[in-house]
Amino acid sequence: MEFVGYLGDVFLPFNFLLLLLGTIGGLILGATPGLSPTMAVALLIPFTFQLAPAQGLILLGAAYTSTVAGGAVSAILLKIPGAPANIATTLDGHTMAQKGQGAKALQLSFLASAVGGIFGVLLLIFLTPVLAKWALAFGPSHLFWLAILGVTVIGTLDSSSVVKGLLSGCIGLWLATIGFDDIMGAQRFIFHPALGGGINVIPALIGLFAIPQVITMFAKGRASTAAEVIVVQKSPIKEAIAEVFKRKRALAIGTGVGSIIGLIPGVGGQIAGLVAYDQSKKFSPEAEKFGTGHSEGVIAAEAANNAMVGPSLVPLLTLSIPGSPTAAVLLGGLLIHGIFPGSDLFDNHPDVAWTFINSMLIGQVLMCIFGLYVAGLAASVARVPHSVMAAVVLGLAVFGSYSVQNSMGDVYVMATLGVGMYFLERFGFSAAPLVLGLILGPIAEANFIQGSMIANATSSITSYFFTGPLNLTLIAIVVASVGYSFWMELRSRRYTSKEEIMG
Amino acid sequence: MKKWIAGAATALMTLTGAAFAEGHGDYPDRPIMLMVSYGAGGATDFQARIVTMTAGNEDALGVPIAIINKPGAGGRVGWNWLASQAEADGYTLGAYNIPHFIAQSIEGGVSYTADSFEPIANWGADPAVFVVAADSPFNSMQDVVDYAKENPGGLTFSGAGLFVGHHIAALQLEKAAGVKLAYIPSNAGGAGAMKSVIAGEVLGGVNNLSDAFRAREAGNVKVLGVFDLERNSFMEDVPTMAEQGFDIDNASVNFRGVMVPKGTPQPVIDHLAAVVPTMFENSSVQGKMSAGGSPMHVMTREEVQEMWTARQATLQELLAGL
Numbered sequence: 001m002e003f004v005g006y007l008g009d010v011f012l013p014f015n016f017l018l019l020l021l022g023t024i025g026g027l028i029l030g031a032t033p034g035l036s037p038t039m040a041v042a043l044l045i046p047f048t049f050q051l052a053p054a055q056g057l058i059l060l061g062a063a064y065t066s067t068v069a070g071g072a073v074s075a076i077l078l079k080i081p082g083a084p085a086n087i088a089t090t091l092d093g094h095t096m097a098q099k100g101q102g103a104k105a106l107q108l109s110f111l112a113s114a115v116g117g118i119f120g121v122l123l124l125i126f127l128t129p130v131l132a133k134w135a136l137a138f139g140p141s142h143l144f145w146l147a148i149l150g151v152t153v154i155g156t157l158d159s160s161s162v163v164k165g166l167l168s169g170c171i172g173l174w175l176a177t178i179g180f181d182d183i184m185g186a187q188r189f190i191f192h193p194a195l196g197g198g199i200n201v202i203p204a205l206i207g208l209f210a211i212p213q214v215i216t217m218f219a220k221g222r223a224s225t226a227a228e229v230i231v232v233q234k235s236p237i238k239e240a241i242a243e244v245f246k247r248k249r250a251l252a253i254g255t256g257v258g259s260i261i262g263l264i265p266g267v268g269g270q271i272a273g274l275v276a277y278d279q280s281k282k283f284s285p286e287a288e289k290f291g292t293g294h295s296e297g298v299i300a301a302e303a304a305n306n307a308m309v310g311p312s313l314v315p316l317l318t319l320s321i322p323g324s325p326t327a328a329v330l331l332g333g334l335l336i337h338g339i340f341p342g343s344d345l346f347d348n349h350p351d352v353a354w355t356f357i358n359s360m361l362i363g364q365v366l367m368c369i370f371g372l373y374v375a376g377l378a379a380s381v382a383r384v385p386h387s388v389m390a391a392v393v394l395g396l397a398v399f400g401s402y403s404v405q406n407s408m409g410d411v412y413v414m415a416t417l418g419v420g421m422y423f424l425e426r427f428g429f430s431a432a433p434l435v436l437g438l439i440l441g442p443i444a445e446a447n448f449i450q451g452s453m454i455a456n457a458t459s460s461i462t463s464y465f466f467t468g469p470l471n472l473t474l475i476a477i478v479v480a481s482v483g484y485s486f487w488m489e490l491r492s493r494r495y496t497s498k499e500e501i502m503g
Numbered sequence: 504m505k506k507w508i509a510g511a512a513t514a515l516m517t518l519t520g521a522a523f524a525e526g527h528g529d530y531p532d533r534p535i536m537l538m539v540s541y542g543a544g545g546a547t548d549f550q551a552r553i554v555t556m557t558a559g560n561e562d563a564l565g566v567p568i569a570i571i572n573k574p575g576a577g578g579r580v581g582w583n584w585l586a587s588q589a590e591a592d593g594y595t596l597g598a599y600n601i602p603h604f605i606a607q608s609i610e611g612g613v614s615y616t617a618d619s620f621e622p623i624a625n626w627g628a629d630p631a632v633f634v635v636a637a638d639s640p641f642n643s644m645q646d647v648v649d650y651a652k653e654n655p656g657g658l659t660f661s662g663a664g665l666f667v668g669h670h671i672a673a674l675q676l677e678k679a680a681g682v683k684l685a686y687i688p689s690n691a692g693g694a695g696a697m698k699s700v701i702a703g704e705v706l707g708g709v710n711n712l713s714d715a716f717r718a719r720e721a722g723n724v725k726v727l728g729v730f731d732l733e734r735n736s737f738m739e740d741v742p743t744m745a746e747q748g749f750d751i752d753n754a755s756v757n758f759r760g761v762m763v764p765k766g767t768p769q770p771v772i773d774h775l776a777a778v779v780p781t782m783f784e785n786s787s788v789q790g791k792m793s794a795g796g797s798p799m800h801v802m803t804r805e806e807v808q809e810m811w812t813a814r815q816a817t818l819q820e821l822l823a824g825l
Contacts, residue, residue, distance in 0.1 A: 038544070042544065045552070136698070136701065137702075140699075182664075183665065183688050185577060185579075185612075193584075196576060196583055197575020198575060198576070265691075265698060320717050320718055320720075320721045321718075322544065325542060325543075325544060328542070328543075331544065332543075336549070336794075338795065342718075342721025343722060344720055405572060407584075446690035454704065454705065457657050457685030
């Protein structure tokens with residue numbers, strides 16, 4: 001209960017001001033397409049040079065929590081996921097916004113984020129030593145199976161059929177091989193200098209999700225002068241709170257999956273939202289409603305991506321190993337003040353450590369309050385006429401892709417993938433499995449290569465990848481997940497007409 | 504009125520003409536960009552941000568330096584960009600990592616060599632060290648090599664990738680000890696390599712001295728040897744490889760510094776070469792660097808040129824067998 005003693009520090013006037021600044025700034029940065037949490041935190045590091053260590057970390061901690069939640073705003077309203085964490089939010093969130101329930105979707109997402117986020121930070125506070133062991137338990141073979149588990153999710157994710165889902169997943173896996181291979185440095189499919197570094201996930205995300213939409217909007221804008229104007233329904237906060245707690249299953253699955261997966265270095269943050277979405281769909285009696293603007297989808301995805309914030313810092317704070325790109329940036333923020341994460345942090349600078357963790361806890365609450373406040377205003381975005389909206393989204397898409405690494409190459413990648421995706425979508429393929437393939441490809445490949453190198457040096461590949469309780473458990477889940485997908489496919493096929501499959 | 508406009512126009516033209524005639528006398532007159540070919544939060548990025556933070560001071564360049572990250576493919580993306588696309592006008596600088604970019608240019612497949620760039624100054628030198636987990640039975644490099652002799656090719660150890668300082672160190676160790684080792688390159692950089700040592704996935708690892716220092720402070724690893732010519736002030740107790748009987752020099756030491764693309768005007772290079780090292784000597788920069796556990800090693804343009812040439816020769820010989 002040591003953290004309670006330092007809770008007061010967060011509320012000192014200057015510290016609290018920084019916390020507010022970090023939260024509001026984070027929400028705005030998070031809502032800007034292309035500015036991922038990692039970039040937002042990196043942008044703030046120079047400001048912490050002038051601050052005391054604890055104050056600098058308050059700013060960074062608050063910004064980290066609220067950028068993750070802020071990403072939901074553009075995901076829901078514009079269908080541009082700001083970071084991989086928000087992909088799953090677009091699936092139901094944007095459909096809700098199209099139906100005029102944007103305000104409700106935003107409220108649900110902020111409430112679910114706060115619940116998940118607070119749970120995640122509490123885990124960080126109370127269970128850090130236990131969690132550190134868990135984070136280290138995942139070696140190359142386990143990460144490989146985990147990535148394969150992610151691949152099995154692809155088939156059931158937001159496509160008109162399993163086969164199309166798997167096909168678009170394969171396109172994603174292929175796209176992931178472009179560029180210099182991470183381990184050996186071999187060049188693959190590089191036919192333009194812009195592809196040397198491979199396909200960056202953020203421009204790909206923006207292109208795949210936003211561009212097909214822009215093209216559709218332009219097409220619609222020409223078809224009728226009286227563009228359809230969506231009535232934005234008012235949504236009382238009380239109802240949203242009741243809704244979140246009514247959907248206990250989605251909330252629990254989201255929070256649980258987010259905190260467990262978020263902990264695993266290198267993998268967690270990117271796929272937590274998608275895995276949680278898929279799991280709550282499989283466990284829900286209303287599975288068929290997912291993807292049509294169902295509140296459970298938004299709740300599960302957002303609870304998961306904020307639940308991951310706390311646990312994702314466990315490897316950094318205890319072992320001094322940054323488990324995610326954002327954690328690496330935070331490490332820089334600590335080192336610049338001469339503080340080494342690890343036992344040194346908690347033994348010699350407990351004020352810094354606990355103030356930082358507390359600021360994330362309070363930050364979650366503030367983020368929720370501000371989020372709810374702006375939800376009603378933000379949702380009126382849906383009222384903007386299609387032609388104007390298309391131009392704005394296109395502008396944001398170009399800006400967002402360029403700003404990732406100040407490269408026009410990324411803008412070309414974004415545009416090319418976007419136009420390609422427009423045609424794929426017309427044939428019933430979906431962007432979410434494609435992106436998942438793009439994210440999981442390198443994880444599966446690199447860990448397989450590393451695992452087999454270790455296996456060849458020590459034992460055999462079979463015993464390295466197929467023995468040990470953790471490997472076997474993961475394999476069992478993979479088999480169960482594949483089996484479930486096929487069973488669902490066979491069962492639903494009887495009721496699906498040919499036209500529906502054609503999309 | 505017309506006369507007045509014509510007069511103003513003439514005056515303006517004379518002014519701009521004067522500015523052109525003066526050439527680079529007023530360089531720099533706008534902010535400068537420093538390209539870092541690794542992601543935000545990495546050691547190179549972190550150090551680059553610290554050593555350039557005083558650039559805006561009157562006694563330094565007088566204009567701020569902004570960091571631009573162009574990560575990817577172990578640094579190749581950024582250095583390709585600097586060599587082929589960046590403007591050589593003195594407003595685009597790049598951070599270099601030796602031996603990485605020289606080793607990559609020897610390996611091939613990139614559009615740069617050491618001749619594509621002009622060094623300005625060196626700020627840091629981060630030697631590679633050999634680490635093992637805190638509970639490992641190995642207590643010296645001799646224990647490690649003995650194990651490797653009993654199990655040829657069975658000693659697994661991690662590092663940050665191929666054709667980087669860690670890989671060079673691994674090759675040197677294999678050559679000096681005359682054993683076959685299993686080097687496992689990590690795709691998640693030094694942090695990923697360190698994690699696999701602490702988690703016990705591999706028996707040991709080559710890592711940066713600065714990161715190993717932190718991991719040792721946290722009680723997670725033992726450091727068995729430094730791949731450098733002399734002991735490092737951050738860990739006086741750790742012997743060098745040469746002290747332990749292995750003929751290994753400082754070819755794997757990760758030197759970090761500032762360079763510009765070839766074709767940058769000579770007056771600009773001279774100005775930068777004179778000012779940038781004094782920026783690195785700034786006491787607040789030195790304080791922040793040592794607080795962060797990052798060893799500094801300031802070198803002037805001439806010294807860096809010498810070091811580049813020496814590295815080129817060593818690496819060509821070492822990598823010839825691959």
